[in-house]
Amino acid sequence: MKLLAMNPWPMVRADLRAMRGTAAVVVLIVALAVAIGVGIGAQERAMRQASARAADDFPLLIGAPGSQTQLVMTAVYLQIDAIPLIDGAVLNRLAADPRVAAAAPIAFGDMVRGWPVIGTTAAFVTRWGRLAPAAGRVFDHEAEAVLGADVALTIGDGFTPAHGTQTHTAPGEDSAEEHAHRHEGVAYTVVGRLPRLGTPWDRAILIPIETVWETHGLGNGHQADEAPLGAPFDARAVPGVPAVVVKPRAVADAYALRGAYRQGGTMALFPAEVLVTLYRAMGDLRDVLVVAAGLNDFVVFLAVLLLAVTLAGLRRRRYAVLRAIGAPPGYVFLVAWLGVAVLIGAGCIAGLMLGAAASLGVASLLAGRTGLLLASLPGWPEAALVAMLFGLGSAMAVVPALLAWRAPVSSGLREG
């Protein structure tokens, strides 16, 4: 095959060197167009994975009737909002229910230097035995606390929580507002730290739920003052709780429990269900963004095509000279086509890297705001998108190459 015996690269390099300024701009705009598509895809997928992972520890949630999304956002993602309480006696009913493997109350309302303080049981801190502290131990006395992986305190530190769930400062910073609402006389000592979960709970401080109740003057949930921490609670003494996490024994039990606790003043839900609804909304949004990014890519590639056609016109004499000194039309076609394809290829690779960098930046920003650890590097879907864009760009580059191929030599040589 004659085409295989040709070497167009010296001319391609010469062409690219001759228009290096234009080439750099083309690579940049293609890279920006590609990066938008790559970033959207990688970020959306990472968001789904991270949010699903965060919900793994919450098979079934029971709360007061109201907004399902609000309950999930508060209990799972710690975007804490004031939500109504359910009767604490539910805890006893669940403890006695044979379909329940384990149940744990979750209580919010306090914070320390912007980190939410969550009251729960030691059993739930270890996710019913699945997690072991990365350092220290789990609390077994009322004045003890366990830290999430991202809380900047150390084992042995003491702290006094403040009432409230909203802070205007970044986690870890003191605020006058927090000082004004401190529970004076209440002190905790840090006794352990959990491993990183990649969820908002990494930023939480976990304390025995009994002390949350006591701090707010609601007793300790047990009949005796010195009762051991955790379940069983006393149905007559246990205060209301915002949410209860339930671990059913089996899938059938999960559905049965969800049905049973959707009445009588409670609402039961699988966080995964709420996520599916959210994903559907996210999916719609993603579709809009993907279409917008696709149109953006198309417009950019069209602009590159027009630029390539213009450049091919400006190079008409150069290509005519090649023909005059013996180049077959196929050689001129390859030089013109490869010149544009190389620019688009470089733009696609740069766009992939730029998209990855942007995704990492956004992931870091989101992790700072939500605590969700996003693995947002581009994957195969993004690589496929870039390959498709490169294919599209290379196909479009055929147009200026055909124009160069078909250009008459004699009139091309007369152009000054």
Place this chain on the structure above:
Amino acid sequence: MRALEVPELAVPAGSLCGIAGPSGSGKTTLLHLAGGLLVPGRGSVRWGDVDLATLTPGARDGWRRRRAGFVFQDFCLVPELSARDNVLLPQWFTAWSARGQAAAADALLAELGVRTPGKRAGLLSRGEQQRVAIARAVFADPAILLADEPTASLDAATAAGVADLLVAHARSRGATLLVVSHDPALLDRMDRVVRLERGQLA
């Protein structure tokens, strides 16, 4: 309307033929016909046994590559390539590598007075650029040299040097030289000069 009407023009092999005439008289068209860049509306362009008018475009490209060398008024080098690579450029039309011929290209450039074969063509003086263009045209030892105003953009001294090279090279290799020019000094050195007026041989 016909741009050019030439009943017959015979150029003996190995001779030097000048084509003169006012601008727009059809000189360049005649040169392009002779080089197979254009095909006549009727008639033939015959070099030896080969009638260019009957060849396919691909065959004309091949014939030009093997048999003809072109020199242009403004050199038409690729300024981003070195002098050596400009000379070797036609080799890449049919071969992946021209490395084996680099030494021969350097020797030819030295013979023509270009001592910096690795220097980018765009950085050479105009006289050196035209020497590189001549080296590119003659490197494959073509039987026919076609030159379109090869001295027009050069000062008198450089033009004389370029004319010397073209004539000397054609004479030493027995190549046929067809030159379009307004330069009387160059035309004086041709074996024969044909004149065109409004597309007709005068």
